[in-house]
Amino acid sequence: MSALLEVADLRVEVRGQRIVDGVDLTLERGEALGLAGESGCGKTTTALALMKLLPGGLTQSGAITLRPPGAEEPINVGRRTEAGMQLVRWRHISLVFQGAMNSLDPVKRVEPQISEAIHLHEAKLRPRDVRERVADLLKTVGLTPALGSRYPHQLSGGQRQRVMIALALACNPSLVIADEPTTALDVVMQAQVLKLLERLREDLGLALILISHDLGVLAETCDRIAVMYAGRIVETGPVRSVFDDPQHPYTKRLLDSLPVIGGARGVAVPIPGAPPDPGNPPEGCSFRPRCPYEAERCLAGPELREVRPGQAAACHFAPWSEWPEPGAVPAEREALP
Amino acid sequence: MSEALLEVENLAVEFRSGRNRARALDGVSLDWRPGEILGVVGESGCGKSTLARAMLGLLPLARGEVALGGRAVEGKDDIAGLRRRVQMIFQDPYQTLNPRQRVGAIVAEPLRVQGAGAGEAGESVRRALGEVGLEPERYLDRYPHQLSGGQRQRVAIAAALVLEPDGLICDEPVSMLDASVRAQILSVLVELQRRRGLALMFITHDLSLAWSLCDRLAVMYLGRVVERGSAVDVIERPQHPYTRALVDAVPVPAAGGGGEREPLAGELPDATAIPSGCRFHPRCPRRFEPCDSVDPPLLAAGGEGQLAACLLHDPVAGAEHTVDG
Amino acid sequence: MSGSAITVSAVDATGEAGERSVRELMLGTWRGRFGVGVLGLFCFLAVFGSLVAPDDPFASSLDVMAPPSAEHLLGTTEQGSDVFSQLLVGARVSIVVGFAAALISALLGSAVGLASGYFGGWTDRILDALENWFLVIPTLPLMIVLARLLDPSLTVLIVVIGLTSWAGTGRIVRAQVLTLRERAFVERARALGASDTYIIRTHILPNTAPLIFANTVLIVAVAILSEAALSFLGLGDPTRISWGTMLENAFESGAPSAEAWWYVIPPGLCITMLVLAVALIGFLFEEHINPRLRDQR
Numbered sequence: 018m019s020a021l022l023e024v025a026d027l028r029v030e031v032r033g034q035r036i037v038d039g040v041d042l043t044l045e046r047g048e049a050l051g052l053a054g055e056s057g058c059g060k061t062t063t064a065l066a067l068m069k070l071l072p073g074g075l076t077q078s079g080a081i082t083l084r085p086p087g088a089e090e091p092i093n094v095g096r097r098t099e100a101g102m103q104l105v106r107w108r109h110i111s112l113v114f115q116g117a118m119n120s121l122d123p124v125k126r127v128e129p130q131i132s133e134a135i136h137l138h139e140a141k142l143r144p145r146d147v148r149e150r151v152a153d154l155l156k157t158v159g160l161t162p163a164l165g166s167r168y169p170h171q172l173s174g175g176q177r178q179r180v181m182i183a184l185a186l187a188c189n190p191s192l193v194i195a196d197e198p199t200t201a202l203d204v205v206m207q208a209q210v211l212k213l214l215e216r217l218r219e220d221l222g223l224a225l226i227l228i229s230h231d232l233g234v235l236a237e238t239c240d241r242i243a244v245m246y247a248g249r250i251v252e253t254g255p256v257r258s259v260f261d262d263p264q265h266p267y268t269k270r271l272l273d274s275l276p277v278i279g280g281a282r283g284v285a286v287p288i289p290g291a292p293p294d295p296g297n298p299p300e301g302c303s304f305r306p307r308c309p310y311e312a313e314r315c316l317a318g319p320e321l322r323e324v325r326p327g328q329a330a331a332c333h334f335a336p337w338s339e340w341p342e343p344g345a346v347p348a349e350r351e352a353l354p
Numbered sequence: 355m356s357e358a359l360l361e362v363e364n365l366a367v368e369f370r371s372g373r374n375r376a377r378a379l380d381g382v383s384l385d386w387r388p389g390e391i392l393g394v395v396g397e398s399g400c401g402k403s404t405l406a407r408a409m410l411g412l413l414p415l416a417r418g419e420v421a422l423g424g425r426a427v428e429g430k431d432d433i434a435g436l437r438r439r440v441q442m443i444f445q446d447p448y449q450t451l452n453p454r455q456r457v458g459a460i461v462a463e464p465l466r467v468q469g470a471g472a473g474e475a476g477e478s479v480r481r482a483l484g485e486v487g488l489e490p491e492r493y494l495d496r497y498p499h500q501l502s503g504g505q506r507q508r509v510a511i512a513a514a515l516v517l518e519p520d521g522l523i524c525d526e527p528v529s530m531l532d533a534s535v536r537a538q539i540l541s542v543l544v545e546l547q548r549r550r551g552l553a554l555m556f557i558t559h560d561l562s563l564a565w566s567l568c569d570r571l572a573v574m575y576l577g578r579v580v581e582r583g584s585a586v587d588v589i590e591r592p593q594h595p596y597t598r599a600l601v602d603a604v605p606v607p608a609a610g611g612g613g614e615r616e617p618l619a620g621e622l623p624d625a626t627a628i629p630s631g632c633r634f635h636p637r638c639p640r641r642f643e644p645c646d647s648v649d650p651p652l653l654a655a656g657g658e659g660q661l662a663a664c665l666l667h668d669p670v671a672g673a674e675h676t677v678d679g
Numbered sequence: 680m681s682g683s684a685i686t687v688s689a690v691d692a693t694g695e696a697g698e699r700s701v702r703e704l705m706l707g708t709w710r711g712r713f714g715v716g717v718l719g720l721f722c723f724l725a726v727f728g729s730l731v732a733p734d735d736p737f738a739s740s741l742d743v744m745a746p747p748s749a750e751h752l753l754g755t756t757e758q759g760s761d762v763f764s765q766l767l768v769g770a771r772v773s774i775v776v777g778f779a780a781a782l783i784s785a786l787l788g789s790a791v792g793l794a795s796g797y798f799g800g801w802t803d804r805i806l807d808a809l810e811n812w813f814l815v816i817p818t819l820p821l822m823i824v825l826a827r828l829l830d831p832s833l834t835v836l837i838v839v840i841g842l843t844s845w846a847g848t849g850r851i852v853r854a855q856v857l858t859l860r861e862r863a864f865v866e867r868a869r870a871l872g873a874s875d876t877y878i879i880r881t882h883i884l885p886n887t888a889p890l891i892f893a894n895t896v897l898i899v900a901v902a903i904l905s906e907a908a909l910s911f912l913g914l915g916d917p918t919r920i921s922w923g924t925m926l927e928n929a930f931e932s933g934a935p936s937a938e939a940w941w942y943v944i945p946p947g948l949c950i951t952m953l954v955l956a957v958a959l960i961g962f963l964f965e966e967h968i969n970p971r972l973r974d975q976r
Binding site for chain 2: 862863864866867868869870871872873877881882885886
Binding site: 055056173175203204205206207208209211212230231232233234235236237260270271272274275276277278279280281282283284285286287288289291292 | 397398502504532533534535536537538540541544559560561562563565566567586589590599600601602603604605606607616617618619621622
């Protein structure tokens with residue numbers, strides 16, 4: 018069965034600066050892919066590019082192909098015009114925006130905001146059916162339908178987030194992109210929302226692209242994970258493999274720098290420096306200036322390649338079976354092709 | 355027992371809007387020992403930030419007392435003295451610095467406000483900047499908008515250090531910073547504690563952070579401390595159902611992710627409508643008969659020095675029950 | 680950068696237009712060059728107008744309402760005075776009144792806005808009511824009434840215009856001060872025990888100044904127009920020549936029906952150009968400070 022979503026060589030540029038620098042992704046039906054990385058790495062831009070929602074001034078290129086169940090032909094997002102995209106957005110692929118809680122129209126009640134989305138794609142539905150759909154959606158996300166008649170400011174943060182998820186589900190898409198859906202929420206509310214997303218995936222067979230800087234959140238919800246750094250994917254693979262056996266120095270250092278309950282106490286050794294300026298990317302590997310193992314061959318860009326079954330990393334010295342002291346790179350690695 | 359650096363007893367702070375009275379702090383007692391890293395955790399709205407401000411005399415107290423080094427703090431002079439010995443850094447590095455002041459002026463401000471001249475201030479400023487890892491020559495003349503989030507937070511720390519305080523209250527110091535920068539800032543703070551014997555109070559909703567750094571921990575819920583003790587004890591063997599739920603809810607960046615249990619239902623109630631009896635009882639998975647009418651005080655439970663405000667630990671009422679159930 | 684808005688990562692890479700420096704905006708854009716150029720020219724005339732003018736603008740002659748000629752570049756008035764000279768000299772009144780009135784308005788508005796925003800409570804309520812009063816009253820009729828009651832002179836004009844236009848600035852300043860008051864760096868200063876004076880001087884004012892400045896520049900434009908209007912209605916200083924009084928005289932003496940375009944159009948054109956120039960400069964300033972105001976990165 019062919020993949021639900023295939024992305025090849027996605028690039029986004031603005032004024033000559035590369036924000037997304039050649040991203041390849043595949044997503045199967047019902048699969049949850051986590052997109053990890055710090056702010057500025059391009060993950061939000063990637064999400065927007067998938068729906069061709071980039072703000073003006075940014076140009077995107079690359080092949081994006083969507084194969085929703087029930088569609089006769091694959092949808093070539095890359096080549097669609099704006100008018101063509103309007104048929105695709107929300108119907109097949111929808112987005113829960115970052116800071117979603119503030120994305121609701123403050124002067125409209127909840128119910129009309131959801132029914133508006135339904136109406137845009139299924140204009141022929143009777144108003145009564147639409148209302149019923151909205152009530153169902155609210156129930157699906159764990160809210161009482163009565164909340165539909167409230168204004169956004171009358172709901173709590175957690176409730177608003179659920180409304181945004183309901184909104185994303187309004188037209189039964191096969192893929193939902195959630196951009197930092199739990200960042201502004203407390204840990205308990207976060208757990209509730211993640212549980213909800215898990216349930217929705219099970220019940221609706223929903224595919225999910227979850228974007229977060231919080232690796233813990235991704236570990237809990239996703240099947241596979243892609244780690245982004247400076248506009249490129251530096252590592253990808255099943256969640257279990259990437260977290261237990263990272264194959265890129267950035268992933269490793271990132272995991273090490275996170276405090277974990279039950280793990281070692283005390284401050285971890287931080288990663289020195291800061292992510293690169295997109296206007297001035299380093300030569301070759303973008304992590305090179307901060308990498309404890311950088312060597313001369315790192316001046317030529319490492320490609321993302323499979324280094325373990327199902328796991329790929331963009332590092333010349335992968336696969337890593339152990340992590341040597343910073344600065345020490347075993348001699349034999351130099352000889353790797 | 356050594357004398358506390360800062361101690362509060364039965365602290366209460368109220369906010370009024372119209373007819374509504376929100377009890378943001380409703381009887382908090384806590385002690386912070388010299389040189390220790392104390393953590394205060396809880397969800398937003400639990401009152402932890404209010405506690406910090408109340409401890410510094412920034413908010414009027416409805417009830418209760420603050421004591422610095424054993425002596426009660428009353429009146430403007432005492433408060434001024436308190437603020438010389440305890441400083442605070444805030445959450446948002448993008449809002450915490452005056453965009454029209456240069457770094458040098460920002461860091462010198464506490465000294466200038468206290469009356470120091472420009473000359474004497476200069477030396478202390480340089481030293482403080484050095485301590486947070488910012489080369490004075492490179493950063494003195496910069497404006498905040500030329501700095502990254504991590505650098506701004508370092509400037510804020512430097513500004514807090516110039517008065518050579520004994521304690522530093524950190525209100526979510528890294529929650530708005532990127533993951534890779536967080537460790538940098540935290541190591542600056544911990545290094546200061548090690549080198550200067552500076553006491554730190556971390557106010558955070560991030561339990562993982564509390565686990566990795568804090569000596570002792572206090573868990574707050576709706577204006578009260580519901581559990582207290584050594585950080586390891588409180589997180590590994592929580593004695594209050596709320597703490598239990600918090601720990602369970604933390605996602606772990608390892609395969610499987612942890613959190614198999616069903617998360618806590620509902621949301622934090624409004625501070626204007628605090629539930630009767632034990633304030634946690636409506637959401638508590640372990641509640642039993644007296645919980646809706648009796649407001650439990652902090653009772654001894656678990657490890658040494660560990661206390662939990664839960665009737666499960668009352669020798670009489672909780673005799674038949676255990677926390678794990 | 681903490682990702683707080685979708686467009687953050689994208690926009691940060693683009694660089695907002697408003698991040699350009701003042702100099703870049705003023706000299707690098709057509710609007711800026713026009714504005715600075717025209718304003719510069721009229722300021723020059725305000726100072727040196729009487730020296731540059733070919734004739735004494737007050738000198739009358741028998742050559743009444745004459746069309747432009749080699750001798751009188753823009754013809755003559757109903758009294759035979761040289762229109763061109765009057766035009767050059769008239770710049771002074773517009774510039775002086777415009778800037779002086781705007782200055783009064785800015786000082787008054789800032790003081791009131793600052794006091795009411797920072798101190799709140801009763802101060803705020805009283806001052807706010809006062810502000811509302813001034814905002815609601817139609818300015819031109821108010822100006823006319825005040826000017827009528829007092830003896831006409833430049834000073835009166837300046838005071839009247841200043842008094843009627845401060846409320847807008849006051850509002851804006853008050854709003855800005857209210858936000859600033861709650862910012863962490865102000866809270867920190869207060870936690871250090873800083874006095875109100877110190878906080879206002881070091882934290883509030885510097886962060887409000889750009890806003891006041893940009894707003895005031897636009898008030899200059901309004902003031903210039905107001906002066907022209909009042910002079911046109913005969914409430915200006917009769918001993919001085921301004922573009923407004925030129926228009927007044929022109930209309931009074933029937934220049935339009937005499938088709939004396941050289942008398943009617945030039946003053947109006949000058950007013951328009953000056954106001955346009957000032958407005959453009961004001962808008963450019965606003966553009967410059969806007970991203971800084973919105974958030975500090």
